[in-house]
Amino acid sequence: MVEKTKYRKGLWSPEEDNKLRNHILMFGHSCWSSVPIKAGLLRNGKSCRLRWINYLRPGLKRGVFSKQEEETIMSFHNMLGNKWSQIAHHLPGRTDNEIKNFWHSYLKKKANKAKEIESHKQLHYGTSSSDTIDYSLSPQKLATQEAGYGLLENIDKSASHSDNSYPQNHNFSKEACYSSLPKVLFAEWLSLDHVNGGSSINSDESLLGNGFDQNSSFQETLMQISEGPFGGEYHNSIITSSTTEVYNSKLKYSNQVNGSDFIHCVHGADLYSNFSLNNDTMYL
DNA sequence: AAATCTTTCAACCGCCTAAAG
DNA sequence: GCTTTAGGCGGTTGAAAGATT
Incomplete structure (x- = not known):
């Protein structure tokens, strides 16, 4: 047996x-x-x-969802239903599981409440509200609408959500806080895992050198990125603005070594605004 | 301060699909 | 064409933490 x-x-x-x-x-x-x-x-x-x-996986955002992320989820959920992995494609650094949990613990209630109010208004006034965001809009239209609401301003404020009903537990987890892994998005992984649904690392040869050192500083870790596992084989890495300066010198080195232009540095704000992995990650 | 209720979220389960044999 | 295996996904669960009584 x-x-x-x-x-x-x-x-x-x-x-x-x-x-x-x-x-x-x-x-x-x-x-x-x-x-x-x-x-x-x-x-x-x-x-x-x-x-x-x-x-x-490196590149996971964790922590509170920004107002914009919240609206993106609402909008895509309206179009796609419970297709969490597809919704996650549009939220770099977020996992389907995280989005699913967020939906069930917070957004679903909010959506139901909004529906209730809307139907109540229609019942009593025969009109729909014009001062609320229409989540049935396409993401493109939603983006236009969002601009009118000045939602991008909320990005940096998202950590201190004023809504009392907002879950208090969407903070950095204990382990995430201890971890010194950089908040860097590796589009290679994200694009394969999230966009194409394939395996993120294709072969044993694709990673060279050592892994991240948990005890390294942020800058040291960046050095590891460019010199270690990702310097040789990985491309399309997205670096947040705070890392750009440190990274630029390494970028030159990386380009020389690889003989081609691989790395696109993205300003941090772009990650939260109109950045799309499919369309906006590009070779320099 | 203790008990109870509620919420959150990491992880599991089971189903489906595709690829390999 | 059938079976097996692996990966991916969405639904669900349950422990832990937080809120309330």
Whole structure:
């Protein structure tokens, strides 16, 4: 009789996280089912995949959803329904799971409330409100409408949401705070994982050198990015504005080494406004 | 201060699809 | 064409944290 492997379940320990992170940064994940074996984890491949995608993968934003993100979700949910992964494509750095949770814990109620008010108004006044955002609009039209509301101003204010009903728990998680991983979006991963639905790292050769050092400073980590796993093979990396200066010198180096222009530095605000992975990530 | 209720969110489960054999 | 395997997705659960009584 073949004894079934007993996989560990439940919350991931920091050690497990480290093992998984280090393994993937070093070797990639050509086959998820082999990752736990190679990484020395007592988890199944699916669990490892989920942990990586939802939590460990670099570039995850985490924390409070901005007003604009909120509206994007509303708008796309109106068009697509519960297609969380498709909605996530339009929110760089957000996972389908995170969006799904946010919807169920907050947005759904808000949407229902809005519907109630709207139907109430229609019932009593026979008109629809003109001072509320119409989530049934296409994202393009919504963007135009948003401009009128000055919603972009809210981006930096999102951390201090004034709405009392807003969930208080959308702060940085404890682990995320401890982590010194940069808030950098790796479009290579995002584009493959989110846009095309493919595996994020295609081969073991795609990652060279060491993984991130959890104890490194932000700048040191950037050095690791350009010199380590991503300097050689990775392209289209999106760097937030605060990193640009540090990165520019490395960029030159990277371009020389690679013989082509790979890296597009994006101003931080762009990440939150009209940036689209499909359309706006480009070779310089 | 303790008990109870509510909310959040990480992780699991099961289904579906595609690819490989 | 059938079976197996792996990856991806959406629904659901349950532990933990927070809020309320």
